[in-house]
Amino acid sequence: MTAEPLERSVGGHEQLTGPGPYPDTLPLALRTARESDLPELRRLDEEVFQEFAYPGFLLRQFFDMHEEHFLVLDDGAGRLRGYVLAATRALGRDSWILGLCVTQDRRRHGLGRELMTEVLARLRRDGIQVVRLTVEPANLAAILLYRSLGFRPEEPDGGLRPDYFGPGMHRQIMRLDLPGGP
Secondary structure (H helix, E strand, O other): OOOOOOEEEEOOOOOOOOOOOOHHHOOEEEEEOOHHHHHHHHHHHHHHHHHHOOOHHHHHHHHHHHHHHEEEEEOOOOOEEEEEEEEEOOOOOEEEEEEEEEOHHHOOOOHHHHHHHHHHHHHHHOOOOEEEEEEOOOOHHHHHHHHHOOOEEOOOOOOEEOOOOOOOOOEEEEEEEOOOOO
């Protein structure tokens, strides 16, 4: 598997009048993460996930291991506005989405869908057959997004896993079977 260059514009909006550009109106480039993005990835992860953010060393290792499936939304002004990270098993045809986020000011514009669509296309191209993820059961917006992409609760128990990340940290496990392959 080799990293495929990706850089395309997404989420562009008409510029507002006045002294701009305004951060939420800049067009975004959807591209593969770069090593130079790591400090900004850490900032973004902490902004969105707060106490559940990945430590910097782990983001570094994820980048080293899964670079071709680590995609970002770059606003061109030095800030990342979102990312998706998928990890694949060394053996087998399974993958896990380890992170999906979009900054608060860029939500509800289809950017999470853009990130997921691109990473799922890459996983399919690489021969992955099953993609799983976890989501907080009360995060209805995320669950609706995942369902609209074809994810369903993992069977046989309906996907709800009490205390998955520790006491009181329940998760819904969702699964998508990818058709086709390379």
